[in-house]
Amino acid sequence: MPTADRTSPWEQAHVVVAGLGTSGYAAADAMLELGAAVTVLDDAESPSLHEHGRILQTLGAEVRLGPGSSARLPEGTDLVITSPGWRPDWPLLAQAAGAGLPIWGEPELAWRLMPADRRITWLGVTGTNGKTTTTQMLDAMLRAAGLRSAAVGNIGRPIIEAINDPAGYEVFAVELSSFQLHWSPSLALHSAAVLNLHADHLEWYDYAGDADAAMAAYGADKARIFNQVHHACVYNVAEPATRRMVADADVVEGARAIGFTLGIPSVAQLGVVDDQIVDRAFIRQRQTSALPLASLSDVQPYAPHNVENALAAAALARSSGVPAGAVAQGLRDVRLSGHHIETIAEADGVRWVDDSKATNPHAANSSMRAFDHIVWIAGGQAKGTSFDELVAAHRERLRGAVLLGADRRLVAEALAAHAPEVPVVVLDGADTSLMAEAVRRAAQLAVPGDTVLLAPGCASKDMWPGYAQRGDDFAAAVRAMTGQGS
Template sequence: MTSLPWLATADGASPWPQATVLVTGLGVSGFAAADGLLEFGARVVVVEDTASEVNADKAELLRTLGADVRLGPGSSALRPDDIDLVVTTGWSPRHPLLAAAAAAGIGIWSEPELAWRLGRPKRPVPWLGITGTNGKTTTTQMLESMLLAAGLRTAAVGNIGRPVMETVLDPEPYDVLAVELSSHQLHWSHSLSLHSAVVLNLQPDHLEWHGGAAGYRDAKARIYERVQIACVYNDADPATERMVEDADVIEGARAIGFTLGIPGLSMLGVVDDLLVDRAFIEQRRDSALELASVADVNPAAPHNVANALAAAALARAFGVRAGAVRDGLRGVRVAAHKIETVLVRDEITFVDDSKATNPHAADAALRAFASVVWIAGGQAKGTTFDDLVVAHRDRLRGAVLLGVDRAVVADALRRHAPDVPVITIEDTEDGAMAQAVAAAVSLARPGDTVLLAPGCASLDMYRDYAARGDAFAAAVRTG
């Protein structure tokens, strides 16, 4: 156990030169955490098993700044002796290093937890937090765009790709942050007290990492703990409302719902193709304020309208005017690989939704099209596809399956959609996606959509979901 009792309540004013902190991983968050800790005077040890050229460059820079960086296979086998704190970036609680630290009573924080603490008391920026199984990045981008339209200095940070620590070290202060938080980050976050927060939805995902559905749910629910102003929930997903009911919030915090239907009191919703607010106006008992039109949401698929309402709820909780909500939606540029049309050829539309890394995300994509040749498969992460196949078997022209857990999807199709033609790609090398696209074209008819919505993670075959989507787009364009 650490000999530094002040770490339990540490912030940016604490005596960090007394502390030795172990940072696990040299990704963008790990590097930012190490950099921030060095800035505050801590002794920093970094471990990273992957000795890539990029990691070697990062390691050299951190060593120049005074860190002890251990790079290469076996580096993470380090025992956490003489370590006061561990900052981890997505590593499983069952990793031997983290398990040993927990057994020794050493605190384990996420990079957002570290940034939250180091930013206080000197520069306490309000956080608007977004989590959920699907839609996090899109909603975060929408929220950032609304805040920018309101003239606020802001940034989209966290799981979206930019570490929160960068804003702590920025010499220019921020008015507010749009913070995407994954279940992995929330699992290791213990003291966050966000201005407002939303859980967009809850579906099975990352079950292996969290040890089951309960662990995943509990990690997501942490975002509502100590919320100060608004806990935003999805009226169509009762699990999110139950999280709000169970949360220990700051007195006066409100529960705010969003719905694709007509909103009730203290909700945002849709009336006559308008996004409206019945939560943050004085006359909410008998009227609603127009925020934007459904046409301002691009694409205006139901799941994306729900994302827009969630972002609007957080923006309105922070006092953003209605016009800035509308302008933000009109100006946002959603990340690639999310229901993105690659091209239309011979009356067949090719759509990249590689970001659909679980069945719930694939469900949203499949709902957007009437007749689909579905390309699916990858790492299933312990999830099942039975409900998804039952819901969409009538719109499936065919299915093409690839990746390590392709049999999981194939079994669901065999049980629940035996008449749907299925082609399995056995190859797992570079040419597999080209084979999958060619197979999909052989099944498609004019008017169909060839949809890459894998419902699985990508790391069995690709660097990340973006690389998988790029491979799909390249195969489509050269096919």
């Protein structure tokens, strides 16, 4: 199916959808609407999965849920559409690859199913950290410019759902994970940004414990976002890996490399001058001047890494013709999702901050840079990453640490090796009620002027359904202890 699109004879195709999450449900629904025979497989079971399964069965799909459902590829399969979390070595996907069948992610499906008479501009965002924030900022800037925009992809809304929306969007702010990019060989975006590249999700890449090989594969998937970009490839000046991705990318002739920096920008960059975000890339006078786009005070919450997010969003917005005033207005308008450097309470001189969304060491590093004295609540699923560099970089900031979760001992070992003077509390167990104990023990370590920071540096699914619930439990425990309501 190398040239398959919306007009292909889908009624002749048998499509297997691997995974009945949000994107899987949307993909199956789209395929059924085009007349394909659809089989949906998921080894998990839950009330919501069964409800979605019943709806798809009513529409004509075959649905198999529960352990072992995906063990064997159905006979006559022509195409597999996989959910992003399924690893390439999962038996079903390995069987499909061995049979030479195409395997697509939901973004690839959406790209191919765009109507020929209604092409939507895609502005893509990827990176280890900051993707969702940058995507939300970009969407707000586009809307401030009067464009019919939608934030889609890894941010939560399936792209195929938005394509079929009667709203008739003109432009998408598309968050793309490494998983999604792995299964998206045909994307050719208007413009795209790679915010940063640091170790994360290395367990997804099966290289027999070879972390360097896994990291290379992870980076290669991130770099796919630049493939066939035809306007602007946006990179982080402070991270040479992102510039190398641009240099190595197979882009459409005429596509430009656009950098962003927290310093004074060179030509073809966006940067910061006198507390202003400025553009020296998309103006005619870029050789001699820069155009102010927004004030740093427009960036909330303020932190260096969030200014980087704003710069990347501004670069993508400007690449699509958004005027300067809409960049500033978008930053003022945006309402970011929770659990990202969110102050929960201030009591007795101690500030309590929820950054549960910091699910890897690099994200935790970004949080820690924003505070001078920290009591750190950390731990969870480390996903094959190390905490040595993080602890060594911030040992002078740490007043204490409270650790919980599956890989708490890994964090404790890094603290013992690089910050042995920092008092550490390790909480054993796997019950979510431990968060209240973590908050209580953190309060005992904190003194006026400190920030108690939940920046776990780890994923949450060893104890919680996701980082949001982990952050909610932290906030609830803080409010109960401090007596400050929500």
